[in-house]
Amino acid sequence: MSTRPIPVPPQGTRLHWHLDQPFRLKHLVIAVLILALLLVTGHRTEMDRMVSMTTQAVGNLVGLNDESQVVRGLSKVADSMWPPQMATSEEVARMNDFNADELPVFARVESRETTTQRLNEDTLQLESVTETTEVLYDPLGYVKTVFGKMIETLEIALWGTLLAVSLSIPLAWFAASNYSPNRVTYTLARGFISLLRSVPELIVALFLVLAYGFGPIAGVLALGMHAAGFLGKFYAEDIENADKQPQEALEAIGAGKIKTVLYAVMPQVLPQYVAYTAYILDRNLRMATVVGLVGAGGIGQELKGRFDMYDYGHVMTILIAIFLFVFLLDQLSARIRSRMI
Amino acid sequence: MSQTSMVKLGAIEKTWADGTRALNNVDLEVPKGQFCVILGPSGAGKSTLLRAVNGLMRPTAGKIQVDGLELTQASERELRKRVAMIHQHFNLATRASVAANVLSGALPEVSLARALCGWFHPEQRKKACHYLERVGLKPEHLHRRAGELSGGQQQRVGIARAFMLDPKVVLADEPVASLDPQISRDILTLLKDAARELNATVICSLHQVDLAREFGDRIVGMRSGEVVFDGAPTEFDDQRLSRLYQNADWGDGEPTPVTEDSLELEAAGGM
Numbered sequence: 001m002s003t004r005p006i007p008v009p010p011q012g013t014r015l016h017w018h019l020d021q022p023f024r025l026k027h028l029v030i031a032v033l034i035l036a037l038l039l040v041t042g043h044r045t046e047m048d049r050m051v052s053m054t055t056q057a058v059g060n061l062v063g064l065n066d067e068s069q070v071v072r073g074l075s076k077v078a079d080s081m082w083p084p085q086m087a088t089s090e091e092v093a094r095m096n097d098f099n100a101d102e103l104p105v106f107a108r109v110e111s112r113e114t115t116t117q118r119l120n121e122d123t124l125q126l127e128s129v130t131e132t133t134e135v136l137y138d139p140l141g142y143v144k145t146v147f148g149k150m151i152e153t154l155e156i157a158l159w160g161t162l163l164a165v166s167l168s169i170p171l172a173w174f175a176a177s178n179y180s181p182n183r184v185t186y187t188l189a190r191g192f193i194s195l196l197r198s199v200p201e202l203i204v205a206l207f208l209v210l211a212y213g214f215g216p217i218a219g220v221l222a223l224g225m226h227a228a229g230f231l232g233k234f235y236a237e238d239i240e241n242a243d244k245q246p247q248e249a250l251e252a253i254g255a256g257k258i259k260t261v262l263y264a265v266m267p268q269v270l271p272q273y274v275a276y277t278a279y280i281l282d283r284n285l286r287m288a289t290v291v292g293l294v295g296a297g298g299i300g301q302e303l304k305g306r307f308d309m310y311d312y313g314h315v316m317t318i319l320i321a322i323f324l325f326v327f328l329l330d331q332l333s334a335r336i337r338s339r340m341i
Numbered sequence: 342m343s344q345t346s347m348v349k350l351g352a353i354e355k356t357w358a359d360g361t362r363a364l365n366n367v368d369l370e371v372p373k374g375q376f377c378v379i380l381g382p383s384g385a386g387k388s389t390l391l392r393a394v395n396g397l398m399r400p401t402a403g404k405i406q407v408d409g410l411e412l413t414q415a416s417e418r419e420l421r422k423r424v425a426m427i428h429q430h431f432n433l434a435t436r437a438s439v440a441a442n443v444l445s446g447a448l449p450e451v452s453l454a455r456a457l458c459g460w461f462h463p464e465q466r467k468k469a470c471h472y473l474e475r476v477g478l479k480p481e482h483l484h485r486r487a488g489e490l491s492g493g494q495q496q497r498v499g500i501a502r503a504f505m506l507d508p509k510v511v512l513a514d515e516p517v518a519s520l521d522p523q524i525s526r527d528i529l530t531l532l533k534d535a536a537r538e539l540n541a542t543v544i545c546s547l548h549q550v551d552l553a554r555e556f557g558d559r560i561v562g563m564r565s566g567e568v569v570f571d572g573a574p575t576e577f578d579d580q581r582l583s584r585l586y587q588n589a590d591w592g593d594g595e596p597t598p599v600t601e602d603s604l605e606l607e608a609a610g611g612m
Binding site: 243245246248249250251252253254255256258259262263264267268270271 | 395397417418419420421422424425426428430431432433434435436437441445446448449451453456457499502506512
């Protein structure tokens with residue numbers, strides 16, 4: 001409550017009323033400049049070529065012209081990707097832990113005959129040799145592998161989020177101008193948060209793979225650090241913008257800063273915090289599929305391997321799995337959120 | 342009523358950064374157990390004076406003593422535990438439960454680990470329930486969100502919170518300004534009775550003259566940052582009342598005649 005009086009203008013003062021048009025020449029110049037910028041950058045990013053190629057592709061699809069690079073490229077990929085690979089077969093002789101009594105579900109042992117042309121060293125003639133090999137055939141073997149990898153991806157996303165939350169809570173304290181001990185800690189925390197947020201996960205993961213080797217450690221750390229930058233900023237801003245009245249009430253009885261935040265700020269900001277964290281979990285799940293491309297564990301690592309080996313059938317299975325997982329988790333989080341609010 | 346002085350303000354001056362004088366050489370001594378009403382128009386410095394007592398507002402000059410303890414940077418924390426405060430806008434954590442709001446009044450005496458888990462001592466829980474019953478709320482209110490209650494109920498929660506630490510002094514800053522007359526009377530009755538049980542001193546700022554006359558053991562009239570009246574409610578006659586409120590000084594140096602416009606501004610200035 002302000003106790004300062006409101007200044008009142010002396011009586012009889014003439015006030016000048018004046019209402020302008022909303023646009024002036026300045027605004028026209030700005031509009032022209034923006035248009036010019038769009039044209040230049042559009043050309044540099046080949047947006048003109050994109051339009052002509054897409055038009056060509058549409059023309060090809062409706063039968064107006066015969067040649068389209070886009071359609072040719074896409075159909076080549078589509079041909080080699082279908083059907084998705086589901087089964088695995090492995091030579092029994094090469095398996096260390098093969099147990100004929102305990103086969104995986106749906107799996108069976110098959111014998112396969114392979115005929116190869118071989119040079120007979122005595123006669124110096126080429127002759128056909130037929131070999132029979134025992135093969136463990138699992139019709140859902142690859143689906144199981146992908147499922148396992150998907151779970152690993154989910155775990156990376158979960159731990160990345162946990163790491164981000166536990167990192168960003170102390171960071172938010174120092175980055176909130178009304179609770180940071182002094183200007184130095186405030187500036188340091190804000191700077192560190194910006195630094196974390198400014199480097200994309202994929203690039204962080206690239207370097208962390210060098211430090212920690214291939215596998216999920218690099219993935220979890222990369223996701224956690226980037227998300228901590230995001231959460232730290234938003235947590236801190238919510239603390240700064242929280243209603244001051246309950247804080248003043250606890251300050252007035254000498255409750256101390258930490259307890260004031262716990263009892264006067266947290267109840268206000270908690271719903272927003274839950275929403276931010278849920279968003280980060282969602283984002284981390286999608287990012288966790290990507291950081292594997294640079295070797296940071298999860299489904300992405302499998303995807304990269306198969307893509308490089310031209311196993312497009314396997315790639316298809318992985319893409320379907322990613323889509324299904326993201327879709328299901330979306331549904332789940334929407335349901336949880338509607339129940340919480 | 343004992344005559345030992347509980348709150349002692351000596352020559353308090355407050356000048357805001359923009360040069361406005363909010364308090365001008367205010368001396369005030371309030372004995373133990375007194376219900377002292379600070380009365381005056383908006384902008385008179387009532388709030389500023391109250392906030393000086395617990396150090397929420399640092400005066401430019403002057404001495405403050407509460408319960409024999411002088412207010413300094415070092416003693417502020419200790420002093421604030423003995424001085425509770427009730428606010429015009431209730432200042433509750435509206436999304437937290439009524440129970441959490443009342444318990445938060447005991448926070449200065451709770452360890453950080455306990456505060457973190459919300460694990461308050463059983464006596465504190467019992468006390469919270471006792472005061473909630475005392476202010477006329479029901480057990481089913483305990484787990485309701487404070488923001489769902491009506492204004493009068495919220496102020497009851499505010500009073501229960503204020504009494505959690507057995508305060509020696511209760512500062513009530515326009516506690517009923519946003520409530521209707523009947524509820525205002527109930528709330529002030531509650532406050533007065535609860536304070537009397539603990540023999541606590543109450544310094545209550547009001548702008549309703551009838552309430553001030555009804556509840557105050559003593560009325561301190563303020564205008565433009567100065568104490569212009571100090572005495573028993575019976576001495577506060579209509580002539581003094583009109584002198585307190587008429588020709589309100591707007592701080593421009595020249596007194597402005599009271600017109601409808603300036604009355605509206607007065608209401609806005611109180612927000």
